[in-house]
Amino acid sequence: MDLSGLYQRVGAWLDETGPVNDIVISSRVRLARNLAGFFFCGQADEAQQRQVLEFVREKLTATDVQGSLWYVPMEQVTALQRQVLTERHLISRELAETGGPRAVALTPDESLAVMVNEEDHLRIQMMANGLQLRETYERICRVDEQLEGQVEYAFSAEYGYLTACPTNTGTGMRVSVMLHLPALKMTGEIEKVLRAAKDLRLAVRGLYGEGSEPVGDFYQLSNQTALGKTEEQIIDDLTRHAVEPMVEYERRARKKLSEGKATALDDKIFRAKGILSHARMVSSEEALYLLSYIRLGIHLGRFRDVRMSTVNRLFLTAQPAHLQTLFGEDLDAGGRDRARADYIRRELAGAA
Amino acid sequence: MQCQMCDKAATVHLTEIVNGKKTERHLCEACAQKEGIAIKAPAPISELLTSLMSAQAEAQELGGLRCEQCGLSWLEFRKGGLLGCPNDYTAFEKPLRGLLERVQEGATRHLGRVPRRCSESAAGKQVRLLRLRQDLRQAVEAEDYERAARLRDEMRLLS
Numbered sequence: 001m002d003l004s005g006l007y008q009r010v011g012a013w014l015d016e017t018g019p020v021n022d023i024v025i026s027s028r029v030r031l032a033r034n035l036a037g038f039f040f041c042g043q044a045d046e047a048q049q050r051q052v053l054e055f056v057r058e059k060l061t062a063t064d065v066q067g068s069l070w071y072v073p074m075e076q077v078t079a080l081q082r083q084v085l086t087e088r089h090l091i092s093r094e095l096a097e098t099g100g101p102r103a104v105a106l107t108p109d110e111s112l113a114v115m116v117n118e119e120d121h122l123r124i125q126m127m128a129n130g131l132q133l134r135e136t137y138e139r140i141c142r143v144d145e146q147l148e149g150q151v152e153y154a155f156s157a158e159y160g161y162l163t164a165c166p167t168n169t170g171t172g173m174r175v176s177v178m179l180h181l182p183a184l185k186m187t188g189e190i191e192k193v194l195r196a197a198k199d200l201r202l203a204v205r206g207l208y209g210e211g212s213e214p215v216g217d218f219y220q221l222s223n224q225t226a227l228g229k230t231e232e233q234i235i236d237d238l239t240r241h242a243v244e245p246m247v248e249y250e251r252r253a254r255k256k257l258s259e260g261k262a263t264a265l266d267d268k269i270f271r272a273k274g275i276l277s278h279a280r281m282v283s284s285e286e287a288l289y290l291l292s293y294i295r296l297g298i299h300l301g302r303f304r305d306v307r308m309s310t311v312n313r314l315f316l317t318a319q320p321a322h323l324q325t326l327f328g329e330d331l332d333a334g335g336r337d338r339a340r341a342d343y344i345r346r347e348l349a350g351a352a
Numbered sequence: 353m354q355c356q357m358c359d360k361a362a363t364v365h366l367t368e369i370v371n372g373k374k375t376e377r378h379l380c381e382a383c384a385q386k387e388g389i390a391i392k393a394p395a396p397i398s399e400l401l402t403s404l405m406s407a408q409a410e411a412q413e414l415g416g417l418r419c420e421q422c423g424l425s426w427l428e429f430r431k432g433g434l435l436g437c438p439n440d441y442t443a444f445e446k447p448l449r450g451l452l453e454r455v456q457e458g459a460t461r462h463l464g465r466v467p468r469r470c471s472e473s474a475a476g477k478q479v480r481l482l483r484l485r486q487d488l489r490q491a492v493e494a495e496d497y498e499r500a501a502r503l504r505d506e507m508r509l510l511s
Contacts, residue, residue: 161465225457225459
């Protein structure tokens, strides 16, 4: 398997048939793990980091998941390829941008990604489409169990899994869901909803994770506390106290808009399709903003000629590194906006 | 709803009753802050780290604290925000405990998963006992005495 197979398809986590797919795009569980007997990455020199990398690689090949794992050393891929992996949510910006002995191991469907030598020795990530936090957690446990059969984790009875940053110690687990909340934005209720989430000590981020602002009505919601609760409690709290109520509010807002302000709503939806079907230059921010309305339009049954799979693919491929890879040239910002407009136009026409 | 002081959307709504007289205010976040109405926002870890103790008092008290294994000092950790090795949790135990409580909503003990090779060890048993004790408290609160009895038996087997 090589990287060129990646660009044109989407990971299984972007498949449009997941549970609660009208509002929940994807679910993600991440475990931070460190090896006993090694310094954490920040305090280790390059030789030690390389030792960890080789050790982990050897152990990964000894697990059952190995048969389907694809191991990518960061030193052997270009900066553009690393950016593609970041845009696909398979590695963090930190792993992509900091040099040195680092790697990621992936399954071909992109549901599992194990980063080696990021902030912690291991960052195990499992993603799934729609609302599937519990299932995703069960799947990641099986990977964790296989790994712990091979290596000894840094663990204490008091603090649980020991991590480089004290905010992760305990379960070492971060769970998040990606929500699409366009109607709450239109009714002006989104601020209230997000404030309630923050009061629950949840983090709210944009589509591209840490450090990204919400664009195009996509919000990533995740827990911030990893100690003092079981993994099941953390998942249950996020699901029952935040995700389920938000899904309910968004559905209600969509109904309210469809009944009371149908013309204004349809205007936004069809205008978005009009622009993307004809524009000659589109920035990535504008693309997200407009694709958000098209996604809403599809779920409200406003058009039959655009498929959700097309929209989901565009979320990935309209990003800078994907465009540069697809068009095979070093595009400047203006060139990218042109390429993006052309590409989206073609895709939308092709879907008809 | 619009902010009463500017034209942004009002997101802070305050109702005050003074001597039986009710006043309502609707403000945006910026104006509310100007008016001295505090909005609690979770502070990022770097802020928590720096505000935890005044630097001077800390330099005196913890200036010499250093992990023997990885060589990281407490002050270096405070600056960078990342620990150097698993042993730091022991070496910095005293100051770290307070910090953990702050960043982890008051929690100081792990209740989650235990690696299989630890589960039969003393460490694993401790975590299981804690979790059982928490479940027991919940069972008693819910007046589910059958479950409580079962949990108590499980605890007896462990200790």
